[in-house]
Amino acid sequence: MYYNLITMQNYNEQHILTAEVAQLILLHHLYSQSGSHVLIFQGGTALRWCYGGSRFSEDLDFVFSGPLEKVDKVLAKALKNAEKEMLPHFGPGALTVTDKTVRSSSRKLMVSWQPEKVRRRIAIKLEFEPLSPQAIIATANLVFSTLPSVSYLINKGSFRIPRPNSVLVTETxxxxxxxxxxxxxxxxxxxxxxxxxxxxxxxxxxxxxxxxxxxxxxxxxxxxxxxxxxxxxxxxxxxxxxxxxxxxxxxxxxxxxxxxxxxxxxxxxxxxxxxxxxxxxxxxxxxxxxxx
Structure with missing residues (x-):
């Protein structure tokens, strides 16, 4: 995550918990959208949430098949819904989305939530890389709420979306x-x-x-x-x-x-x-x- 516009340099348990809850909000709403099956979750954050990884991971990384326009459509709806969920989790604030895309065929966004009464903002980078037409990726479909790392935060009361039963498409x-x-x-x-x-x-x-x-x-x-x-x-x-x-x-x-x-x-x-x-x-x- 990024705080005060810079990368977090030292491990901070409270900051990490806040960032991880924001990740879960975004993940749930991404995979709640029609057409989200073209997104394949990958990388260290996929390890963290889907396979019990023990280290914090700061970005949400995906690969996708098909036109970029489909990804943008999913993103637009997901971000609108995620903004509504940030309020009960982090208090009043504002969501901003900054386009960091470098290559025209991909998408890179910095999604930030700035609470009204806290100087430190929560910011998550989302990256979407296109697959070649012939690519074959081994995936698994996983119910979000049943993932142990997710259900732990649900039971703890940190992640408070009712019935988050979206289905993640993730790399094996x-x-x-x-x-x-x-x-x-x-x-x-x-x-x-x-x-x-x-x-x-x-x-x-x-x-x-x-x-x-x-x-x-x-x-x-x-x-x-x-x-x-x-x-x-x-x-x-x-x-x-x-x-x-x-x-x-x-x-x-x-x-x-x-x-x-x-x-x-x-x-x-x-x-x-x-x-x-x-x-x-x-x-x-x-x-x-x-x-x-």
């Missing part, structure tokens, strides 16, 4: 893992969240690498894949390269995990995260997967 864990492979290869700068998510998917959820899904994912988006690094950038690395990875992990995850959790992993040199990513790319190399 194996599909999300293939996204993480692409992100690690493609990002200009490494992000610690990707290391953590690979560890969570493979170590905590027991997700097995599916080479076919990875190969498909590299060609799945309309925006072409361009590798910033190869498989061997993650194994048999030098001490200097490992130090850079640890620095990326430390700096990024400080915003998304409690300090005590960071301390546990720091004490091991983030070995579990590094080993999970090392093993992932060794498997891809040994399976003969080639980058396009």
């Amino acid at each position: 864990p194996a599909e999300i893992l293939s996204d993480k492979v692409r992100a690690l290869l493609e990002r200009k700068y490494l992000k610690g969240r990707d290391f953590f998510d690979v560890w969570f998917l493979t170590g905590m959820l027991g997700v097995r690498l599916d080479q076919e899904l990875v190969a498909r994912k590299l060609a799945a988006y309309q925006w072409p894949f361009v590798a910033a690094r190869g498989f061997d950038s993650f194994f048999a690395i030098s001490e200097a390269q490992q130090a850079e990875m640890i620095k990326a992990i430390e700096q990024d995850l400080a915003r998304f995990l409690p300090p005590q959790t960071i301390a546990v992993h720091r004490a091991t040199g983030y070995r579990a995260f590094l080993d999970a990513v090392d093993g992932l790319f060794r498997q891809l190399r040994d399976a003969g997967v080639h980058l396009p």
